[in-house]
Amino acid sequence: MSAAAVAIACGLGTALCFGTGDYLAQRVTRRHGWLAAVFGVQVAAAAILAVVALAWHGLPSAAPTTYATVAVIGVVNTLGVVGLFRAFEGGKLSLVSPIAGSMGAFSLGFAWLAGHAPPRLVVPGVVAVVVGIMCASVVVADRVADQGNESETRASPRAPTKLRRASGVGWALLSAVGFGWVFFMLGPSSELLGPAWVVFGLRLVAVAALLMLARAQRVSLPEQLGELREHSLGRLLAVATLDAGGMLSFAYGTSRGVVAGEIAVVAVLASSFPVVTIALACVRLREGLRWWQWLGVGGVVAGIAWISAWS
Known part of the structure; x- marks a missing residue:
């Protein structure tokens, strides 16, 4: 398999893992709180x-x-993870997931500044994927609250709800910038230490930082984790497995003697994970797609095909 084909496969694998993980993680976050979930x-x-x-x-x-x-x-990376889960807790998945998905644009920008621009023939495919993600992620807000927030929305005034959604957007943007830089830096470090050890190191740092945060906020993590283990263990393990798989896929895709453009290709394809989230919502929750969302999905597929043909 060529280097370009590996980059494409790793980017799509990352998108599948992250998109499915986001779909599963929001329920855990809203039920048990962002700190226990993270x-x-x-x-x-x-x-x-x-x-x-x-x-x-x-x-x-x-x-x-x-x-x-x-x-x-x-x-x-810990800042990015916290931003993502805080966004899930306070914002709508259809709103915050696309914003978090813009991490690929930030990775692309960092890579471009460092001289790892993608080949010119690949650029139209990259643009098609980015525009497709934006189109597929645009939804019309319903007056009916989603199942996870229905009782909360009825009990809360409109102003606090707007504030929480605005906060969700901010956290999602923080996540996008943080992950964009992390993914840009992940490849060279993974080449030196090994993809799995690097991603393991990121998780160790996150665990230590979250323990210090919980202690500073005087949060009883054992109690919250006990409830999490009792009610959502299967979903938690699924999210953790998908999280690890997505990070490993990205790290491996950018650690094999990176050539110009590989980081950009992997990052942009990985950013298509909101499309996976929307597709799961359509199939599992029987949510229909609007015409522009179908165009967006088509744009992503066409962009992936273009990148595959010209990489």
Whole structure:
């Protein structure tokens, strides 16, 4: 398989994992709170990644500067994860998921500035994917509250609801910028240490940071995690597995001696995950797509085909 084909496969694999994980994560976040949900996912993902890393790479071995770089990436990644789950808790999935999905545009910008611009013939496909994501993600707000927030919406005045949705957008944008930079930096570090160990390191940093945050806020994590384990263990493990799989797919796709344009291609294709979320909502929740959403999905498919043909 060519390097371009691997980049495309990894980008699409990341999108499938993240899109499905977002669909499953919102219910966990709204039921148990963002801090317990984020912490539970990070711990479960770290356990999965430790096994994968040992089986794939063996014991880690790298220069101290590499570990320091991973730690810095881990801090920014934690901000991105917190932003994503806070957005899920306070905003509508159809609104915040596309904003978070713009991480690929930020990764593309960072890569372009660093001299990793995609080949010119690939640019039309990249544009088609980005525009398709935007079209497929636009929805018409319903007056009827979604199932997870129905009772809350009836009990709350309009102003607080608007404030929460605005906050959700801000958190989603923070997530997009954070993940955009993390994904730009992930490839070189993964090449030195191994994709699985790098992603495992990001999870360790997140666990440590969240523990300190919980202590500062005097939150009883054991109590919240007990409730999470009792009511949503299966969904939590599914989200953690998809989270680990998506990050591994992206890290591997950009760690094999990165050539110009590979980071951009993987990042843009990975950003199509809101389309996966919308498709799941259509199939599982029987939500119909508007005509412009179908055009958006078609644009994403056409863009992927174009990138595949010219990479």
